[in-house]
Amino acid sequence: MSTHEVFTDRLQAGVLLLPTMVVSLLFLYYPTVRAIGLSFYQASLARGDVFVGLENYRRLAGSTEYLRSVLLSVLFATCVVVGVMAVALCVSFLIHEIEVGKGLYLVAVIWPYALPPAVAGLVFLFIAHPNIGIFTSYIEALGIDVNWFSNGPQAFVVVLVAAVWKQIGYNVIFMTAALGNVPESLTETAELDGVSRTQRLLRVYVPIISPTLVFLVIMNTIYGFFGTFAMVDLMTKGGPAGATNILIYDLYRTAFQFYEFGFASAKSVVLFVAVGLLMYGQFRLSDRYAYYGG
């Protein structure tokens, strides 16, 4: 067994690692630690900091509004994960099954990966606009009153669709690669055995690419929590009536609209812990259910 570790000079190693370590410490770890510290203060822009102990957390615990935002975010992230992965899996599978012209479809599908969330938000705001949206009149003709500036659930759905849409490309890239790595002979065996397409997808491919799926669940969860900020900001500003006030937007508003930095830091800490726990849980689950070869 050969090894890659051929250099041993520790000083050199330290010097080469220095940039990463400095940037990580200064801009990643230190602010995180400081966020924890700041969460014990009432701190605001230009008004001085006052130590308040656990007051911010007490306030969070007592806030039904915040609790609602937490539940909303979890629901939103879950819907994003499930929605985007269901769509992406179908799309990737379709492309995988196509014999000629795969590449073209692939490029046509993965491009939303490059789509800035802000653009996604604006474009969706425009096409789904309750008053001037291009599809609005058609949907209203179906008997649904498109009114998501006032109607919370509708707003949730519209932002969700935009969020899912933007994330499809990213998922398809991974799923296509994973499907492409499934040994062809497995597909052929299934073909010889007369296994139907859907069976093949669900019974053969999905279990085999489950490590990729787990990875995507995690990435999509992070995206659902953090990556959709621009869409919320541009489409609904957390409204109507808080129906899309997901944690990250709530946090932004607390910090940069209300300038309650201490309170916002407490929210950061909660968000950090929540996402950390969620990812830990997903890792544990994946250990149990994902198939990792070998």
Add this chain to the structure above:
Amino acid sequence: SSSSGASVRPVDEDSLTIWHAMGGTNGETLQGLVDQFQSETDIDANLVFQDSYEGVLTNTLSALDSGEVPDVFQIDSLFAQQVLDTDAVEPVENLLSDDYPVDDFLSNVTSFFTIDGTLTSMPFNNSNAILYYNRSAFEEAGLDPDSPPTTLEEVRSYSQTLVDEGVTDAGLTWPNHVWFVEHFYSVDGQTLLDAENGHAGQPTTMQTDNATARSLYEWWHEMADNGLFSNPGIEAWGEATSTFLTGQAAMLMTSTASVTGIRSGAEENGFEVDNAFYPTIDGDRTGPVIGGASWFVPSGLPQDRQDDIGSFLEFMGRPESQITWHKGTGYYPIRQTAVEQLENDGWFAENPMYRTAFDQLTQAENTPATKRMLIGPARQVQTTIQDMSVELFSGEVGVDEGLSELKSAVEDELDRYYS
């Protein structure tokens, strides 16, 4: 990390830095004035556009916090107290020359910006909200375009006719911004908050236990419920105007500052537009609240710098500048002299739409109700009111329940800020 006067330094040593929120043609007009100022005084001044009043506010607070400050910043009247609370701004009165005719400002305007007898910031672009309406649509619906609605009930019935006649999708639209709620209150002679809307001390409660609030929200809910009100979204100024201009709603409540844009927009879309006073709750009219913004100046800058800033403020406030500004934007002129000159030139006669706002302002009584709320947690109270308004008009909560929720939420914010 709070500010200390000693370490204040300008963003740009060589030139005055002015942060503002005037986009589009308004921004161009402003730039014209600044160009003129530079050529007249040889003082360099650099306008920096900050997207929105909220943007200016955030960046200003952060600048005051860090000590690297712009020389002048344009703060929405709503956020005045929040900026004053930093204790890092210099009352502009101290920068103006002693003979600067402060008395020449319209009293409705200066009364808001004068706190404890001191002019804290320099009023500049001020406006109120009025009702725009589509004359062509009114005619088509068989309504008299020369007698626009004046009360909530009339607005409702006009809207009903417009929709029933199939002329427009909805009757009325306006952006969901706290300013309009403030307007309804002040027009009805009510203060939104106690302590004279914050002008007489720290307020502690929101006045929702009154007919004004109930009438307003019952009406609003009914309008929304019957599809007479088209909701453009929270703080969606542009969308509201679009809705009106594309003929989806025949009436629009928005700032007088939009006169220019709406006039040309209507022309483009082929209809005749007119405007009228802001509707009253039930016929009694006290007057509108002031809107728009004023210029603030940070404290602690060196004297020569302050002198330059003083020159700038004086320039922006002088009648000629105000006339240019008014004509270019629709914000009303705030110098008596300027108003008189415009009258003499026959400007208002030629442009009746510009007159409406002005008349609405000057006909108003000067009571605590017509002073806009002046509070530190303005942004929190604002978003709370706006968010709750959606719940109320969309019927997600009943009016009584919603109003008491709103009241306690606002009280929480006030309480937290002032405790």
Add this chain to the structure above:
Amino acid sequence: MTDVTLQNVRKEFDGVVAVKNIDLQIPDGAFVTVVGPSGCGKSTTLRLIAGLERATDGTIQMGNQDVTGVEPKDRDVAMVFQNYALYPHMTARRNITFGMKSAGDFSDEEIDRQVREATAVLDIDDLLDRKPGELSGGERQRVALGRALVRDPEVFLMDEPLSNLDAKLRIKMRAELAKLHGEFETTTIYVTHDQTEALTLGDRVVVMNDGRIQQVDSPQHLYDFPETRFVAEFIGDPAMNMLAVDISRDGTEYEAVGPTFRIPLPDGDGLETAAGGQALLGVRPESLSVADSTDRSSFAAEVTVTEPLGDSLLLECRTGDQEFKLHAEPRTAVEPGDRVALTVETERLHLFDPQTGEAIYHAAAAQPPEETSPIDSTL
């Protein structure tokens, strides 16, 4: 069990012709091995039979049915892949039954019975609850065979099923495969690039090169009577030596004449036409030996390399500019540079056309018997 017939089958992959119009008949119950160098089209041929590739041209029949355009699952064939193609996330049992259940043609009891039978034969009853990752190479192989067996197909197709195993296990599994075929007698087509496997497993061996079938024959016959130079050199290790010679005739006596040797050729078909021309003389290493004495068919050569193989000493020799190999006794004291006298077993000589590579003449004890087997191949 069924017979398989390929008629004029051609397969092109954009630009590359992988299989060039081959004809092949495989009788019911035969075990046919297909051998040839890498890229010669073996796998493609197999996949054409399986239906995993569609023929560009020609027809494929099974039994009396034309199956050329039929979907793989409707051909009733089972395939064992080089990497076994076991579903890595399923237990051995699920792997075996998954296809049957999907096809839906079998009742649960039937499946149970089939699995019990097959696993008993393959001796994998104990492994059924393990996943492929927990099985050794040989065990995986048997599970893969089990999966094919339970479907009780008309034809077994195997693509280098042993090439992933190590040498010892390969030999063992080879024997097991032969035994299995003895029991079930299902028509089997077995692709390999290893000549030893091809020779030891097949009733009939198909040698392919460059998309074409070179020869179809029984193993020993293939070795003894290669029809082309390619087959002669491909089958046998070390390869058959090829020496450029002139064919001279003296009355009824023929000789292969090289620059430093003259080797008498026993009378036989083809000599007459070859006489007077040039040819390649094919001599297998085991037909050459270091001579004790010199006789007519012996000649001298220089040893260039000696390689002790244990059971013999491999000599590389040169005579003139021709090089060739032979085996000597293991403990022979020969060193590179030595000159040795060599003698040729004249009953095992071959002549090939230097241009076309076709066999002209075999100095066999007997002429190749008429091919009586039902396997047929037209070049």
Add this chain to the structure above:
Amino acid sequence: MTDVTLQNVRKEFDGVVAVKNIDLQIPDGAFVTVVGPSGCGKSTTLRLIAGLERATDGTIQMGNQDVTGVEPKDRDVAMVFQNYALYPHMTARRNITFGMKSAGDFSDEEIDRQVREATAVLDIDDLLDRKPGELSGGERQRVALGRALVRDPEVFLMDEPLSNLDAKLRIKMRAELAKLHGEFETTTIYVTHDQTEALTLGDRVVVMNDGRIQQVDSPQHLYDFPETRFVAEFIGDPAMNMLAVDISRDGTEYEAVGPTFRIPLPDGDGLETAAGGQALLGVRPESLSVADSTDRSSFAAEVTVTEPLGDSLLLECRTGDQEFKLHAEPRTAVEPGDRVALTVETERLHLFDPQTGEAIYHAAAAQPPEETSPIDSTL
């Protein structure tokens, strides 16, 4: 050129002992092959010599220098890896010179000259501007050799350098390697798991198993006088047959007695002590043959499998519950199930201790000569 000495060298990887206290002397200019099954510690031994691994225990000397703790680049060794380890983005020339330039010990003219010489020898002058991707397996191999050659090292280390090549090319490169060593006579240590390579290339062959050296010997001697059962079975293909026997004595006559056969053992060392006990009788397949007549050392067996190899017919036979293999004449008409009489060439028999596996007795024509080679190995 230098000699290499390993004394009591041990290498542990957290928990796994890869090399178990080996001693080995490699004389100046020798070509030593190291062979053994996968995981036996061959590569580790080589890497210890290269300095890529640090010995847990023991010392390594080159010339008269203790190099145990010396950095690889200061040991003046060159290594050729299984996959050649050519930098894919550099031309052949850059590949060859990259290391020299890094070392900085060479002037530009020197580098030029060395490259010219080495590439001329290897016949790769024309390929120098190509990248590895544009070279065939054999050409890549030669570039890799070139890279090692130009450095003019004291010792060449090669780790399975031929195992990536196909069979034909492997045979060809084997010959080239031997020729190269003949020219440069640089001390070379060559690791392989292929016994044919080990036997044909090495002056001396080191057989390893399980981290230990089993035997160090010349190729033929190794084949003829395996010191352990492991060596006996590992070297030779098919492997030496092992039959469980009792050793009986009748006066000066000894016999190996199985349930169905009695095989006379020629007199020799070790028989006396073995007599009366049990042993494993080692018989190479080529020492068994199908008998025309039956004599004392012949016995009957049942054929279980026949495998035509072309130049011979491999028979697997059973007698009692003992199985073994032998070669028969290629065209022998034997079928599985037939009973045949077998005869044993009694000059090539071996006895091994059933417990320890050590050789007790070799029925060689001559007893193993004293090991006179300077290579030495202590177990």
Add this chain to the structure above:
Amino acid sequence: MLGSLLTALTAAAERSRAAGRTTSDRIRRFETEQLTLHVLTATVVFLIVLPVLIAALVSTKRAGIVTSIADLAPGGHALSNYRRALIGLEFWRYMLNSFVMSVAVVVGKLIVSLLAALVIVYYRFPYKNAVFLFILFTLLLPVPVRFVPLYRLTTELGMGNTIFAITVPYLASATTVFILRQHFLSIPASLVETAKVDGVGPLRFLWSVLVPMSRAVLVGVSVIMFVYTWNQYLWPLVIINAESLQVAQVGLSLLRGQASTGEVAWSMVMTGSILTLLPPLALLVLFRRQLLETFTIQQK
């Protein structure tokens, strides 16, 4: 939806088999299946592309109010719209800022991460796993978790409102280090050992061997990093307050803000959207092969 369609497809196939169709029927069915797949996929692809297609169409119109499909015909104002956005409204400035920011981040990150990955793969030193974990753990610390203190920190460091504020904090990247590490590990160890035997130093090894051998992956991660940086919205929104330094993502809402006194100029907003989408899209299309390769590595 897709699933049921496929099921229906298979069921039809089943029926045709039951009916004992002939061979040519089967072939036709095979081809029909591929055709159905193409139609399905094309539909899905169309739906995915549609929103941006609409945006592109709107960006060619004058007013940009499109309330029905009939309004979707391309307008004749493409040139004037793009000119007005880029030059008139100075959107080029935001684009340029975004571009400078993205390129600076890509280059900086690449250098920093290459060095880190070099150490992590090729050096032997104590607590190596801890160091690697230390780097990986930053994945859990996205901007939102720390942007309040980060905001204060950058202002305190005097970097507020500068290009440094939107580049330097991004320079450490767990993802990039991770991808590079995975890739380096896939380079045969023997290459490294050859270098070791030859006495090649680490930087020379990095520059002469690793970098040229990782070209595709380096291009791939560069695209990933570029897209990531280009799409940043929250942090620039918060930290940059000089219009002249603002990035395209935030500039987009400025475009909208421009119209806040009057009508929303949707065609302008869509023009800006398309402009903002173009650079990352171009990179994606251009380097899709390397990108896919890199993504495949990331999975391992």
